[in-house]
Amino acid sequence: MxxxxxxxxxxxxxxxxxxxxxxxxxxxxxxxxxxxxxxxxxxxxxxxxxxxxxxxxxxxxxxxxxxxxxxxxxxxxxxxxxxxxxxxxxxxxxxxxxxxxxxxxxxxxxxxxxxxxxxxxxxxxxxxxxxxxxxxxxxxxxxKNKFKLKMPDLLPKAIDPDDIKLFLSVINTARERALILVLLRTGMRIGELLGTKIIDINFREKKIEIPQAYKNYEGRIVYMGDDACSALKVWLKERLPGKEYIFPGSGNREKLSYPMARLLFIKYMQKAGLSHKGYTLHCLRHTYASELLNAGMRLECLQVLLGHQNIEMTRRYARLTDNTRKNEYFKAMEIIERGEIDGHYRFDN
Known part of the structure; x- marks a missing residue:
C-alpha cells in the first residue's frame, strides 16, 4: 500500500x-x-x-x-x-x-x-x-490568468401568474399542496425543504428555520404566507406521527427524495396542461422572488430571504420584474407618441 x-x-x-x-x-x-x-x-x-x-x-x-x-x-x-x-x-x-x-x-x-x-x-x-x-x-x-468559460447571462424563469393559479387548482392532495405552497411562499430550495424537520417550524411566527442551507451552508430564516401555513397544518394532521421530517419518504426512507418531489411536480404540470412551457421545480423559487419584487420588496431584503451571498445574484430578478423601469418606459413613450419631444438630433461641424 x-x-x-x-x-x-x-x-x-x-x-x-x-x-x-x-x-x-x-x-x-x-x-x-x-x-x-x-x-x-x-x-x-x-x-x-x-x-x-x-x-x-x-x-x-x-x-x-x-x-x-x-x-x-x-x-x-x-x-x-x-x-x-x-x-x-x-x-x-x-x-x-x-x-x-x-x-x-x-x-x-x-x-x-x-x-x-x-x-x-x-x-x-x-x-x-x-x-x-x-x-x-x-x-x-x-x-495565473485562470481559465473560466463565459456563461450565458440568462434571466431566471418565473411561472406566469395565470399558470400558477391553474397549477395550484389541480393539486388535490394535502402533501403535494403543502409541498408546492411552502416552496412558492418561502423561496426555499427543494433540498432545503426536504431536509426540514418539524422542530424547524414556528407556526406562531409563520417562519421556518434553515439551520444550514443546502447550497451555501449558511443558516437563515424564511417566512410563510397564510395559505402555505394552512396547507402545512392540514398535511401535518394527515401524515403518520413519529416522523421528524416534514415530508417523510416511503418505506424506510427518512425523507422524501428529490426525484420523487420532481415527479410530483411534473405530474401536476401535466394535469394542468402546462408541460409544454418548460417549467421546473426550481421555477417556484424564481416565482417567489419575482412576485416579492413586483410587490415592492427591497432588493437587500430579498437577498437575505433567498440566502444569496452576492446581491448580484438577487439583482437578476430586478431585471426580470422591475415595474419602475416598465412604468418609466411607458411614461416616456406617451410623450414621444404625442410628438412632444423638443430639439433636433444633429452634430455641429
Missing part, C-alpha cells in the same frame, strides 16, 4: 468549523469517504508523495466541516482530471501546467459538458492546485 495511505490512518485532530451539532455527526463518515477517495486515486496511479499532499488537502476540507457533497465534487474533479492527465503520457501531477488544464477544458467540451459544469470542475481544481502551489509542490504559474 502507498505509504501516504498508511499514514492517513493515524489520528488527526478534526476541528469542526461550524457549531451546528445537527451536522457534526457526519465527520466520521467524511473521514471514511476521504480514505476511500485516496485509495481510488492510489489505484489510478497517483504517486507518493503527491497523494500525501492530496490527503492533507481533503483533511483541511473536513476540518472546515464542508458538506459531503462538496467533498464529492472535489474528488470527482481531481480524479477525472488525473485520468485525463495520465492519458497525455504524464503520470506525476507535480508536472501539471496551464497547458494541461487548457487541454482538459477542450476534452470536457468535446464530451458535450455544459459551460457551468466545466466551470465547476475548474473551481474545484483551482482550489486543489492553489493548495499545492502554496506548498511549492507544483508551479504557481498554473494559478
Amino acid at each position: 502507498n505509504p501516504a495511505l498508511m499514514s492517513h490512518q493515524t489520528n488527526y485532530e478534526y476541528v469542526p468549523f461550524r457549531e451546528n451539532t445537527r451536522y457534526q455527526n457526519q465527520t466520521p463518515f467524511k473521514k471514511l469517504k476521504v480514505d476511500q477517495y485516496l485509495r481510488i486515486l492510489d489505484g489510478n496511479g497517483l504517486q507518493w508523495p503527491m497523494i500525501e499532499h492530496i490527503s492533507e488537502f481533503f483533511q483541511s476540507l473536513v476540518r472546515r466541516n464542508l458538506s459531503i457533497g462538496s467533498l464529492v465534487q472535489y474528488f470527482h474533479a481531481l480524479n477525472r482530471f488525473f485520468l485525463f492527465f495520465k492519458s497525455l503520457g504524464v503520470s506525476r501531477l507535480e508536472f501539471v501546467d496551464r497547458g494541461h488544464l487548457g487541454a482538459f477544458i477542450e476534452y470536457l467540451q468535446d464530451d458535450n459538458l455544459m459551460a457551468s459544469s466545466i466551470n465547476g470542475y475548474l473551481r474545484s481544481l483551482y482550489a486543489i492546485f492553489g493548495f499545492l502551489a502554496e506548498k511549492d509542490v507544483i508551479s504557481s504559474d498554473i494559478m
Whole structure:
C-alpha cells in the first residue's frame, strides 16, 4: 500500500468549523469517504508523495466541516482530471501546467459538458492546485490568468401568474399542496425543504428555520404566507406521527427524495396542461422572488430571504420584474407618441 495511505490512518485532530451539532455527526463518515477517495486515486496511479499532499488537502476540507457533497465534487474533479492527465503520457501531477488544464477544458467540451459544469470542475481544481502551489509542490504559474468559460447571462424563469393559479387548482392532495405552497411562499430550495424537520417550524411566527442551507451552508430564516401555513397544518394532521421530517419518504426512507418531489411536480404540470412551457421545480423559487419584487420588496431584503451571498445574484430578478423601469418606459413613450419631444438630433461641424 502507498505509504501516504498508511499514514492517513493515524489520528488527526478534526476541528469542526461550524457549531451546528445537527451536522457534526457526519465527520466520521467524511473521514471514511476521504480514505476511500485516496485509495481510488492510489489505484489510478497517483504517486507518493503527491497523494500525501492530496490527503492533507481533503483533511483541511473536513476540518472546515464542508458538506459531503462538496467533498464529492472535489474528488470527482481531481480524479477525472488525473485520468485525463495520465492519458497525455504524464503520470506525476507535480508536472501539471496551464497547458494541461487548457487541454482538459477542450476534452470536457468535446464530451458535450455544459459551460457551468466545466466551470465547476475548474473551481474545484483551482482550489486543489492553489493548495499545492502554496506548498511549492507544483508551479504557481498554473494559478495565473485562470481559465473560466463565459456563461450565458440568462434571466431566471418565473411561472406566469395565470399558470400558477391553474397549477395550484389541480393539486388535490394535502402533501403535494403543502409541498408546492411552502416552496412558492418561502423561496426555499427543494433540498432545503426536504431536509426540514418539524422542530424547524414556528407556526406562531409563520417562519421556518434553515439551520444550514443546502447550497451555501449558511443558516437563515424564511417566512410563510397564510395559505402555505394552512396547507402545512392540514398535511401535518394527515401524515403518520413519529416522523421528524416534514415530508417523510416511503418505506424506510427518512425523507422524501428529490426525484420523487420532481415527479410530483411534473405530474401536476401535466394535469394542468402546462408541460409544454418548460417549467421546473426550481421555477417556484424564481416565482417567489419575482412576485416579492413586483410587490415592492427591497432588493437587500430579498437577498437575505433567498440566502444569496452576492446581491448580484438577487439583482437578476430586478431585471426580470422591475415595474419602475416598465412604468418609466411607458411614461416616456406617451410623450414621444404625442410628438412632444423638443430639439433636433444633429452634430455641429
